Structures are given as C-alpha cells and as structure tokens.
Amino acid sequence: MKKKLTHIAVITILAVSGAAVFFNLKVMSLYKDIPRGISRYFISFGLQDTGSLNLVTAILYDYRAFDSLGESTVIFGAVSGIVLILSRKMLPVSSHGLSFIVKRTLGIMTPFIALFSIYVITHGHLSPGGGFQGGVILAAISIIFSIVYGSAFDYKRYSPQMKTTMETTGALMFISIGVLGIFFEGFFLDNLNFLGGKAGTLISAGSIPIINIGIGLKVGAGLAIIFYSMIQKTFREEL
C-alpha cells in the first residue's frame, strides 16, 4: 500500500514537472522574433575575430575562456577531493589483468587511440572536438592499461607523480597564456592574435591551440588520477 502511494507520488511529480518544462519551452518560443544579437554576432564575426573554423572552440576558449578556466578549476577540485578521500598511499597495486588475446589486441590498438586523442586535441580549432574530448580519450588509455594489463603496469608506465606533473603543467599553461594576454593585448585570457597564421591551417587561431593542449593534458591526467585512485582499492584483495 505504501509502495503504491510512493509510485503514484513519483508519477505525479514526474508528470507535473514534465508539463512545466513543456509549457516553459512553449512560452520561450514566443521570444524567437526578438533579434538574438550576441549569437548572430558570433556567427558572422567569429572567424574574423579568432581565426578558428570551429565556432564552438572559438566561443569556449576565446570569448568565454574565463568560464573554461572555471570548469578546469572544478575538475581540479574534484581530483583533489577524490585523491584526498580514496587513496591514502600511492602504492603500486598488482593484478593479473585479462587474457593473452585481449592484451595483444589492445597492444596493437592503444597507439592508434593515443594518436586519435592527439589529433582531436591539436585540431580542436579546425574540426569537431577540442581539449576536453581529447583529454578524456587520453584518460581512456590509462583506464585500458589498468584494466587490461593490471594496475601495476599503469603505475610503472605512468606513475601518479607523472600524472600530477602533467595536470599541473596543463593548468599552468592555461593561466600563463591568460597572463600573457594582459601584457600583449590588454585583457586577461585575450587571444594572442600575432601567433596566428592563415585561417584553416594547423598553426592558426592565435592562442587557441595552446589552450587546447593545456586543457587536454589537464583533463586527461585528472581523470586518469580519479580512475587510478578508485581502482586502487579494488584489486588489493586479489594479491
């Protein structure tokens, strides 16, 4: 009886909130005719201002770069908290990993995954992707190592100290680009336009590729640290 009441309450709340969202969206479509100044500005002048073909990256790392700085600070806080709670000591923990076939197959595949992540990071201003997505693919390599080959292998190849160094390097790269913007352009995190080449080539768009590389290093190393400190306890009893 009580369970049924809970079910009815949950269904009612879901229906009411769904209806609220639906009517909200319906009301919002009234505002369609008002000229959307800022988005139209981004679409028409984004390529001129930043030299980046991918407008999403241009907005993320040029116009709204300060928001991206906030996001990476959030990731840094999450990594710090998880490491503080979950892993008391950074000890190598061994496990046997998976079977021979899986190990050899992923031994062939892993370099290509790394190549793809580097491609996604460095071509963030030309094609879909960017620092965040490529960084998560970098973290996937570390996850493959610790699941397939055992976490001792991951510890030997990429030690937690090295991951910490990579994360700090990424954050410092981002912030130093921002400080350089004060000196050369006058504003914090402004695009360093004198670095850029012709739009559409790999070395273009000013400081956006450098910020992409910094974010990629930071996100990849941070998520790898999170996964390592979560899996550390898991395999301890298998020894």
Added chain:
Amino acid sequence: MIILECMLLFFLVMSATMAVIFEKELISIIFLSIFSIILTAIYLIYRAADVALAEAVIGAGLNTAIFMSAISQIRKGKS
C-alpha cells in the same frame, strides 16, 4: 530522415526505461552505455558534432569504466 529520428528517440526512451527497471546493476550499466550511443547518433542528426564527441567519449567510455570498477568494489565487500 524523420523516420530515423523517431526510431532513435523511441529506442532512447526504451533503453532509459530498461536501465531503470532491471534489478541487476551490470545490465543497467550496459543499457546506460547503449543510451549514450543512441544519444550520440541523435546529436549527430541535429548537427552538434562537438557535443556528440563529448557524449560518446564520456557517456559510453568513461562512465562505463568507472561504474564497472564501482560495481566490482561493491560485490567484493558483500562476499
């Protein structure tokens, strides 16, 4: 194109429902992964390639691995 979109939306709702109603955690995680892959296809149809890449990488890749490690930890604690 609209038929494909409707089919994908239907399967999206189906996989989300499946992820909720199953009791076993492993099946729920697998259905969440399927949910992310279908959502990636829908984002591609709506021409949001950046969001699609992020969803594929985080939803189907990272979330599954982290949930799996959490599940194995829980089972070890029980036995």
